[in-house]
Amino acid sequence: MKNKEEGLRSRNWFGRTGKDGFIYRAWMKGQGIPADEFDGKPIIGICNTWSELTPCNAHFRELAESVKRGVIAAGGLPVEFPVMSLGETLMKPTAMLYRNLASMDVEESIRANPLDGVVLLCGCDKTTPALLMGACSVDLPTIVVSGGPMLTGKYQGRDIGTSDIWRFSEANRAGSMLQEELLMAEACMCRSRGHCAVMGTASTMASMVEALGLSLPENAAIPAADSRRKVLAELSGRRIVGLVKEDIRLSQILSPQAFENAIIVNAAIGGSTNFIIHLLAIAGRIGVPLALEDFEKIATGVPLIVNLQPSGQFFMEDLYYAGGIPAVMKILSPRLNKELLTVNGKTVEDNMKNTISYNSEVISSLEEPINPQSGIWVLKGNICSDGAVIKPSAATPRLMVHRGPAVVFENIEDYKARIDDPLLHVEEHSVLVLKNVGPKGYPGMPEVGNMSIPKKLLDRGVTDMVRISDGRMSGTAFGTVILHVSPEAAVGGTLAVIKDGDMILLDVPNRRLEVELTTAELNERKKALVFADMHQRGYTHLYQKHVQQAHLGADFDFLRGCSGSEVGRDSH
Ligand code: FES
Ligand code: MG
DSSP: OOOTTTOOTTHHHHTOOHHHHHHHHHHHHTTTOOGGGGTTOOEEEEEEOOOTTSGGGTTHHHHHHHHHHHHHHTTOEEEEEEOOOOOTTTOSSOGGGGHHHHHHHHHHHHHHSOOSEEEEEEOSTTHHHHHHHHHHTTOOOEEEEEOOBOOOEEETTEEEOTHHHHHHHHHHHHTSSOHHHHHHHHHHHOOSSSBOSSSSHHHHHHHHHHHHTOSOTTTTTSOTTSHHHHHHHHHHHHHHHHHHHTTOOHHHHOOHHHHHHHHHHHHHHTOOTHHHHHHHHHHHHHTOOOOHHHHHHHHTTOOBOBOBTTTSSBOHHHHHHTTHHHHHHHHTGGGSOTTOBOTTSSBHHHHHTTOOOSOTTTBOOSSSOSBSOOSOEEEEETTEEEEEEEOGGGSOGGGSEEEEEEEEESSHHHHHHHTTOTTOOOOTTOEEEEOSOSTTTTTSOOBOOSOOOOHHHHTTTOOOOEEEESSBOOTTOOSSEEBOOSSOGGGTOGGGGOOTTOEEEEETTTTEEEESOOHHHHHHHHHTOOOOOOOOSHHHHHHHHHBOOGGGTTOBGGGOSOOOSOOOSOOO
16 A cells, blocks of 8 residues: 555655745645645546537536546545547547547656546547557556447437438438438437447447456446446546555556457457557557457457447447446456456456346347357458458448459549449449558548448449448448558558459458459559658648558557656756
8 A cells, every 4th residue: 555655656746845845736726725635645637538529528527526526535636637639520630640649648748747546538439549548658547437428319219329320321322311301310319418329439449448447347338428427437536546555557457368358348249440450559558469360369259249239239328228348248258357457456257247138139148149250350461461350240241252343542532522423333243442541641540441332333222332441430330341451552552553443352251352463463563653742740740750550550659668657857
């Protein structure tokens, strides 16, 4: 147990005498904090991604108040601080461009300030990985509190969620849903505070956090509007003080075995393909070796047991009422590392042992799964020598082995200009190829990989096609979509030289993705490649210069690893 004599980190600020102590304390006292608050209480930072430009996190000031109550009750001093917030829906060209920037903000804010422990308030997609990446590079005692999912949307007597956006927009393009109906649906979908209610990236990230042992049990699924979300926040505030006293840091929770648990849980819940990119980046920060291939190896044989959109039918609210992630982990327990310590001081086993699935339609058994195929599979071949990914539970089974001619879009503008052109030379068996939407190419690797079905095929009732890109897709999306092709087109990957009519071979059972061209032909074409100019100033310049490829988590090369929490010098 730590006490003030043994030296909390914050004592290097507030425990000082003379000029330095005066300066460190005086301005804090200016906020109306009594003198004895600085007598050795653990100082708990509440890292808040509240922003009205991040609607999924717009309730976080209130959530922070609950955390504060818990910190105070346990004898700590809470201090809330803002970091860059990343709103998935509003930020252009993509929130992903700024994940690494936000992670730098978080890392430096935590290290530079007199904090003994941190509560990370995360919600919308990129806020969770950004905050965790930054926190891992400092490695203080840390707990995550997620904002929780929205209540299920209700439209014309049925349940809807973010995955319906893709269905509705296709219906609108096909003429079966009018603009007025779209407007009505749009008003019916986001019924409450919280993030997307399907198993999109935000829910995936919240589930990841819980599976890693970085939150209190049930963190992932309690709806944002449910009073128990606030209870969880307050209890997390209490617990972070204990975690500081016990000096349990992120690196003690984030063992390689914890990463294995997260990968197994992600497969079982049908988590987003973005899980791979973010977990790779987090592993890189905390120093756990993890490769793209591990995602499939570790989850081999894990079926889909959670029936949530986009792979299934239901919503996060249903998952919570059915028992949440603890019930999922209980069913997966033969596969999990159960002895691991989690942030509440208990083991994985302790946290799940008293739970059951209350609804087998939502959380099934291993014996009768929702889908025997699950997880995220890694493809290799001459198109993707460093890998590409596909989410089989969201794909069409008959397209998993497919040979067809490429219809190539050189970039996003080319795609947007021609996808609905009645003269576009495309058939149902064509393979849509989109280039230059990777980390360096776009830049920022946006969620555009689930290209729309060309209008003329949509009119014929085609609902899925093989689509390939170096981009990502929303965790809420679905289809036979091959993503994260690495190396990307913008760095001279094979994708860059694929032309209209080249035959593409997809063989998911054998994990192959090939273009039927010889190495000599590919090399010849690559010689003629001309690369687009990179940005010359600002953050985008830094990003394009230092971002790593998708199979390495798209983190900056210079951000891998941890610099610890020590700061040697004072401010004055
Ligand atoms: Fe924020 Fe979906 S837009 S979670
Ligand atoms: Mg998204």
